[in-house]
Amino acid sequence: MLARVSNIESYRRWLHWKPLFDGQDEPSLDDLIRQITTDEPSEAMMAGTAFHAAMESAPEGDYTAFEANGYRFILPDAEIALPEIRELRGFKDYGPLTVTGKVDCLEGRIVIDHKTTSRVDFERYLEGCQWRFYLDIFGADIFRWHVFEIKETGEKTYEVKPPQTLEARRYPELSFDCERLADEFHEFATRVGLPDSRIEDAEQEQVA
Amino acid sequence: MALKITHAADPIKVDRLNMVIYGPPGIAKTSLAFTASDPLLLDFDNGSHRAANRKDVVRVEEWNDVAGMTAEDLAPFKTVIVDTAGRALDALTVDIIRSNPKHGRGGALTLQGYGELKSRFGSFLKLLNSFGKDVVLIAHMDEQRSGDDVVERLDVQGGSKGEIYKSADAMGRLTIQNGQRKLLFSPTDAAFGKNPGQLPPLDVPHFESAEFGDFLAGVIATTKERLNALSEEQKAAIAEQAWFRDTLAKVSTADEINGLLGRAKNAGQACKIMVRDKANQLGLTFDKDAMVYVFAAREAA
Numbered sequence: 001m002l003a004r005v006s007n008i009e010s011y012r013r014w015l016h017w018k019p020l021f022d023g024q025d026e027p028s029l030d031d032l033i034r035q036i037t038t039d040e041p042s043e044a045m046m047a048g049t050a051f052h053a054a055m056e057s058a059p060e061g062d063y064t065a066f067e068a069n070g071y072r073f074i075l076p077d078a079e080i081a082l083p084e085i086r087e088l089r090g091f092k093d094y095g096p097l098t099v100t101g102k103v104d105c106l107e108g109r110i111v112i113d114h115k116t117t118s119r120v121d122f123e124r125y126l127e128g129c130q131w132r133f134y135l136d137i138f139g140a141d142i143f144r145w146h147v148f149e150i151k152e153t154g155e156k157t158y159e160v161k162p163p164q165t166l167e168a169r170r171y172p173e174l175s176f177d178c179e180r181l182a183d184e185f186h187e188f189a190t191r192v193g194l195p196d197s198r199i200e201d202a203e204q205e206q207v208a
Numbered sequence: 209m210a211l212k213i214t215h216a217a218d219p220i221k222v223d224r225l226n227m228v229i230y231g232p233p234g235i236a237k238t239s240l241a242f243t244a245s246d247p248l249l250l251d252f253d254n255g256s257h258r259a260a261n262r263k264d265v266v267r268v269e270e271w272n273d274v275a276g277m278t279a280e281d282l283a284p285f286k287t288v289i290v291d292t293a294g295r296a297l298d299a300l301t302v303d304i305i306r307s308n309p310k311h312g313r314g315g316a317l318t319l320q321g322y323g324e325l326k327s328r329f330g331s332f333l334k335l336l337n338s339f340g341k342d343v344v345l346i347a348h349m350d351e352q353r354s355g356d357d358v359v360e361r362l363d364v365q366g367g368s369k370g371e372i373y374k375s376a377d378a379m380g381r382l383t384i385q386n387g388q389r390k391l392l393f394s395p396t397d398a399a400f401g402k403n404p405g406q407l408p409p410l411d412v413p414h415f416e417s418a419e420f421g422d423f424l425a426g427v428i429a430t431t432k433e434r435l436n437a438l439s440e441e442q443k444a445a446i447a448e449q450a451w452f453r454d455t456l457a458k459v460s461t462a463d464e465i466n467g468l469l470g471r472a473k474n475a476g477q478a479c480k481i482m483v484r485d486k487a488n489q490l491g492l493t494f495d496k497d498a499m500v501y502v503f504a505a506r507e508a509a
Contacts (some may be wrong), residue, residue, distance in 0.1 A: 016357060016397075020331045062210040083216045085449060090481050105215050106478050108445035123361065126400050139477040141404075141438055148220070160211075166374050171403035173396040181335035 001186060001198045005101035005133045007036045008185045012129050018152075021151055029192065047150065047158060048116040052104065056086055066171035067108040071156045080146060082116060083107030090137040094182030101134055114163075116150045121165050129181055131168045136178045141170045143205070181184050212379075212417075221457060224337050227400075227428060228293070228455075230362050231382030235389065236260070237346050240382060240412060244287035245346055245425035250274055252295035253346075260415050261432040266277055271303035279339045288336050288427070294344040294364040300332075301368075316386050318322040322368070329371045342428055345372060349381065360399040378402050378431050382412070391427070404438065405431035431505050445476055452479045456486045466500045 014032040027035075034040075041049065051073055054066035059084040066073040082105055089102040105112035111134045115125070125131070131143035188194075238259040241247065249256055249265045257266045264285070266276055274296075282288065290296050304324050305312030311321030336343050347373050350363035362369055373379075379402040380393040390410040395405035407430065413419040436449060451474065452468070458467055465487050472483045489496070492501040 058213050060213055060215060062212050064210050075211060077387075079212040079214060081214045081216040084453065085478065085482070087486070088478065088481055090477060106449075107447065108442040109476075110442065120370060122373045123400070124393070126373065127397075137477070138481075139286075141442075164370070164374065166370075168395075169402050169404045170406075171401065172406050172408065173394050178396075 001096060001189060002098045002100060003135075003182075003185060003189065005095070005099060005130050007197055008099065008118050008133065008181060009128050009130050010035050011185050011188060012181065033192060033194065038046075038193055042200065044116075044118065047152075050115050051148065051150070051158075051160075052114060055082075055104070056080075071158065073150070074153070074159045076160055076162045080163055081166045083110075083112070088138075090134075092137040094179050097182045097186040099133055099137065099178075099182055101130070101137055103134055103138060106138060106140070108143055109139070111135065111138055111140045111142070112144045112146065115145055115147045116160075117147060118150065120147055121150055121166060122147075125166060127170060129178070132181075133178050135168075136175050143168045177180075215334065216246075221439065222432050224340055225377040225428065225432060225435065226333060226337070226432070228345045228372055228376040229382060229391075229424075230349045230360075230379070232349050232351075233381050235384065236415075238289075239415065240391070240424055241289045241291065241346055243420060243424040244289065244423055244428060245418045246284065246420070247287040247344075248282065248285040248287070248416045249291055250296070251291055252299055253292045253358070256291065261421075263453070264509040268299065268400065271299045275303075277335075282336070282339050283340060286343060287425075289344045290507060291346045293347045294362070296409065297325065297329060297364060297368040297371070300312065300329055301358070301365075304328070307356045324507055325368055326371055327345050330375065333375050333455050344424070344428075345376070347372065357398060362400070374478065375499040376402055377435070378404055378448050380427075388412075405434045407431070445478075449478055449482070452482050456482055459486060461488065461493050462487075462490070462501050462503060 010032060014027055017026050019026075046069070050069035050071035051066065053074065054068040058066070061120070063075050065075055085106045086104060087102060088106050089100060091098055091100045103111045103115050111131075113130075125145055125147075135141065135143055145166045146163040147166065148163050150158040151161075153159045212482055227358045228240060229237055238249070238256055239261055241249065242259055242261045242263050247263055248265070250268055251265050252268045254267065256262055266273065283294070298479065301321075304317065304321050305315070308324075311318055311324060317325060333343055348363040350361050352359050362372060364372060377394060379400060380391050381401060382397055383390050383392060391410040391412055392399075393401050393405065394409050394416055395401040395403075405427070406445055407427070410427065452472070459468070467482065468483055472480050484494075487501045491504055491505045494500075
């Protein structure tokens, strides 16, 4: 069975759910399944995808704005170092479950991830499983988030604040924690009949 | 305004680090911190007198007491302890609101005020680091209930907590298990941690034992050693990835791809993936019996 890291993270958040704001309803099992199996991005997700698309192809240089997928991002005064290896998809088998994820950038043993958000919450990133799986899948030691706070200032137009950088590190029990969560997710997915994740742009061929 | 995108820089030698130690009140975090190498404690919490092994202390009444510290002031010390980071941020908050009332509302910071807090706290740590000092940030722990789970978090006011997570090269929590004090750096489902030293759970020696005297100094030294080893591994991994990136750009046949498999095998996961992606681009698939890439049509036949 194939699962995306993001699906496992959705499952983990559902399992240990806590409200992001007062009065937020707890998602049901149906909500989780819908989230994992359907492709219904919110406006914030589409803006994030557009920002990623712009960052993905940006060579060295100075940019006052990015435009991608019909979105415009007004950029801040800031400097950010990005490696040339970008958008790399990896796979790793955890028993019967193959887990896959695509990193935004990779340099040596550092995985770099760009996040856009309307409100920075580092604890949410640190407690997540995304960084753990990415370090495990890519054999890396450091997971570095560049977090861009964005604010909508017009139709499909966002003002971007300078990126904040947060790092998480490999630790001795990391692979074991990933195996445990992958097992848990596989058991859950089998029980509720989740289908395989769809990977549109990658093959599973591995170099032996 | 412009966002400048540059090349990543080479890793540098780690000769100082920022370590966060957090734990519940009364577990002797300050005493532990005093076992760092040549420490100076900035006592924002007025609790240093309780430490069994008290050393040099600056009693901090307000942010200005520390804002003007110079390299000369800190010359005799190797480690600066901020006790606690939460109180230090509180003191900085008061200073920000006092110097610019527009940055506060009802005693709390406005968005602009938070911006200044982040900037000034980050600058303060960088200043200490620029003097060549290790910094130990002490924080209280808060236990929060999340459904049936209890999660351990830093007990620091709202948004400023992020500054501590960002600045921490290593983060450990002090706890008691079966009567033994433990220092744990690995994160769990319920607790944060950063363990670049790849340290196992550490038993904190008894206060009166000889090993306690320089316990944290040893932990910091081990963590730095590992960080520097990682820097070397990082340099090697970057060089290997660059070699594969350049070489793969010139590859156009299955034979050329297969000629790289031996090197890719020992080159790390990223290089293997780069080879796989290039093979896919060329319309090749991996023949698991022959352990080589072949044209998809040939494998199908």
